[in-house]
Amino acid sequence: MRFAFVIGIALLCLVSCSVMKYIPAVTAAKYYEQGDYANAIQYYLKSVSDGDRRAETFYWLGMSFYKHGDLEDAMLALEMSLEKDTTDVVVLERLAAVNLDLGNFRKAGFYCQKAILVDKQYVEVYNTLAHVFYEGGQLDSAEYYFKYVLTLSKSLRWESLAMKTFVSYADLNAEALNGLGEICIRRGSLFRALDYFGAANSLANNWETPWFNKGRAYEALGNTHAAEIAYERTIDLAPGKTWACKNLARMYHSLHRNSEAMTLYRRAMRIDSTDVESYFGIAELYEENGDKKVAADFYNRAVDKNPDDPRAYSRAARANMLIGKYDVAMELLNEVLQLQPQDADAYNALGEAYRATGDTLQAEKAFEDAIAADSLFAPPLRNLGEILLKRGKESEGLGLHIRAARLGDVKAAEFLRSRGLGWK
Numbered sequence: 001m002r003f004a005f006v007i008g009i010a011l012l013c014l015v016s017c018s019v020m021k022y023i024p025a026v027t028a029a030k031y032y033e034q035g036d037y038a039n040a041i042q043y044y045l046k047s048v049s050d051g052d053r054r055a056e057t058f059y060w061l062g063m064s065f066y067k068h069g070d071l072e073d074a075m076l077a078l079e080m081s082l083e084k085d086t087t088d089v090v091v092l093e094r095l096a097a098v099n100l101d102l103g104n105f106r107k108a109g110f111y112c113q114k115a116i117l118v119d120k121q122y123v124e125v126y127n128t129l130a131h132v133f134y135e136g137g138q139l140d141s142a143e144y145y146f147k148y149v150l151t152l153s154k155s156l157r158w159e160s161l162a163m164k165t166f167v168s169y170a171d172l173n174a175e176a177l178n179g180l181g182e183i184c185i186r187r188g189s190l191f192r193a194l195d196y197f198g199a200a201n202s203l204a205n206n207w208e209t210p211w212f213n214k215g216r217a218y219e220a221l222g223n224t225h226a227a228e229i230a231y232e233r234t235i236d237l238a239p240g241k242t243w244a245c246k247n248l249a250r251m252y253h254s255l256h257r258n259s260e261a262m263t264l265y266r267r268a269m270r271i272d273s274t275d276v277e278s279y280f281g282i283a284e285l286y287e288e289n290g291d292k293k294v295a296a297d298f299y300n301r302a303v304d305k306n307p308d309d310p311r312a313y314s315r316a317a318r319a320n321m322l323i324g325k326y327d328v329a330m331e332l333l334n335e336v337l338q339l340q341p342q343d344a345d346a347y348n349a350l351g352e353a354y355r356a357t358g359d360t361l362q363a364e365k366a367f368e369d370a371i372a373a374d375s376l377f378a379p380p381l382r383n384l385g386e387i388l389l390k391r392g393k394e395s396e397g398l399g400l401h402i403r404a405a406r407l408g409d410v411k412a413a414e415f416l417r418s419r420g421l422g423w424k
Contacts, residue, residue: 037068055084089119149176174204208237242268274305310339344374378409
């Protein structure tokens with residue numbers, strides 16, 4: 001009896017230890033349900049470090065990384081899950097989705113095809129495969145698979161009704177219909193696109209993406225009132241995202257409703273302080289109002305928030321040149337060239353900054369570097385031509401102006417006409 005008691009205690013301890021090992025995963029699942037993906041990640045990682053090597057733990061760790069925006073880590077965790085069960089169609093489809101977001105279209109397509117071999121009736125994977133073809137520019141194939149989602153889900157729905165186990169495919173159908181609408185936008189069939197987006201909304205009225213796409217289609221058709229309604233609906237449904245704010249702000253800007261545009265750009269910046277397009281948009285509004293110093297400040301802030309984005313440095317440099325801060329502009333342009341060593345526009349702007357400070361030798365070199373980087377870029381040809389003409393190198397200077405004019409440079413053409421060369 002005593003031996004049986006000892007064995008019982010040992011088994012109880014073993015079970016308790018096994019249960020204890022999974023407690024962090026249970027906590028992680030609660031955080032995941034609450035949308036607190038950062039904490040979910042930490043607890044899933046703790047579960048793994050405690051010895052929890054289940055496929056489902058790696059899957060949910062991968063999904064937590066995915067929801068948190070850590071795509072590379074999501075891919076690694078999902079691959080670990082797949083190693084535990086190589087035929088898990090859900091993991092295969094999610095791996096395809098992650099690779100799609102990373103721009104790995106071939107790998108995404110591979111995982112989709114592998115999932116289809118496992119389960120030909122797994123509807124989600126056909127939507128993902130359609131997105132792979134869409135992002136790769138293969139619109140006919142994308143259209144085929146989005147339509148196949150509608151056909152397959154209809155068939156499976158009738159089967160589920162016959163078996164009295166009703167399954168809804170509304171969300172998947174809405175995704176397919178939205179995808180078909182996006183294909184129509186690319187093809188220029190805007191009214192047909194609106195029909196698809198409307199159908200998607202009828203199945204998922206609180207899904208913001210079809211509303212946003214409606215706004216794009218209406219705006220392209222010139223129906224700015226309908227576009228405004230669609231964008232505002234998108235903002236209401238997705239207050240934590242910036243894209244509808246920026247699109248509506250840009251549209252307001254085009255309609256000269258600058259105050260409303262500025263309000264929306266500021267809202268986008270509050271949502272995401274690193275959103276470079278919002279800084280550009282509000283800076284452009286200040287430039288138009290003649291507030292060049294304030295515009296330069298917003299471009300400088302875009303650099304601070306996006307230190308690896310050459311566009312931010314380029315725009316900030318131009319803005320600082322407009323207010324006479326050439327030394328600052330030069331520093332910014334050199335940062336551009338560190339990120340993009342063959343940026344002809346940056347070399348040209350650097351040359352203009354040197355010339356404005358009277359350093360024509362450095363300006364000449366910068367313009368030559370711009371031409372070496374892109375011989376079909378007209379502004380440095382004209383700028384170098386102007387320097388050579390001032391030095392009395394008439395033939396070379398005019399030759400560069402002629403090259404620039406042939407490339408469509410208006411200032412070069414006007415200069416040639418002023419010299420009586422009859423340039424047309």
